[in-house]
Amino acid sequence: MQTAPTLTLYTYTTAANLGEARWNDRDRADQFFEDxxxxxxxxxxxxxxxxxxxxxxxTAICLERIETIPMTEAAILALLNDGVGAIVHRYEIIETIDVT
Known part of the structure; x- marks a missing residue:
C-alpha cells in the first residue's frame, strides 16, 4: 500500500510573528519554497x-523548515478550506538573521 508523501517546505517570518497562531492567520501572505x-x-x-x-x-527574520502531514486528498481540501495551518505537522526555526 502506497502512502501519501509528506513535504518539507521553507518559509520565513519576522521574529514578532512567531508561534503556532501564525499558521492559522489567513490574512498573512507567506511565501513558501521547496529548498x-x-x-x-x-x-x-x-x-x-x-x-x-x-x-x-x-529586528530579526527567522528562516523556518516546515514538515507537512501526508498530502492526501483530505489534506489538500483542508489546506484550501482552512489555510496552511491545516497541513503543518511540525516546524522549526533553522536560522535567525538580524535586520541591521
Whole structure:
C-alpha cells in the first residue's frame, strides 16, 4: 500500500510573528519554497529592503523548515478550506538573521 508523501517546505517570518497562531492567520501572505537556498535568498532580499527603510521595522527574520502531514486528498481540501495551518505537522526555526 502506497502512502501519501509528506513535504518539507521553507518559509520565513519576522521574529514578532512567531508561534503556532501564525499558521492559522489567513490574512498573512507567506511565501513558501521547496529548498532552503531559495528561501534564504528571498529572505535576504527582504532583509535588505527593511534595512534601507527609515521606519522602525522588525529586528530579526527567522528562516523556518516546515514538515507537512501526508498530502492526501483530505489534506489538500483542508489546506484550501482552512489555510496552511491545516497541513503543518511540525516546524522549526533553522536560522535567525538580524535586520541591521
Amino acid at each position: 532552503v537556498e531559495s528561501a534564504k535568498r528571498d529572505l535576504l532580499e527582504v532583509r535588505d529592503e527593511i534595512a534601507e527603510d527609515d521606519e522602525t521595522g522588525p
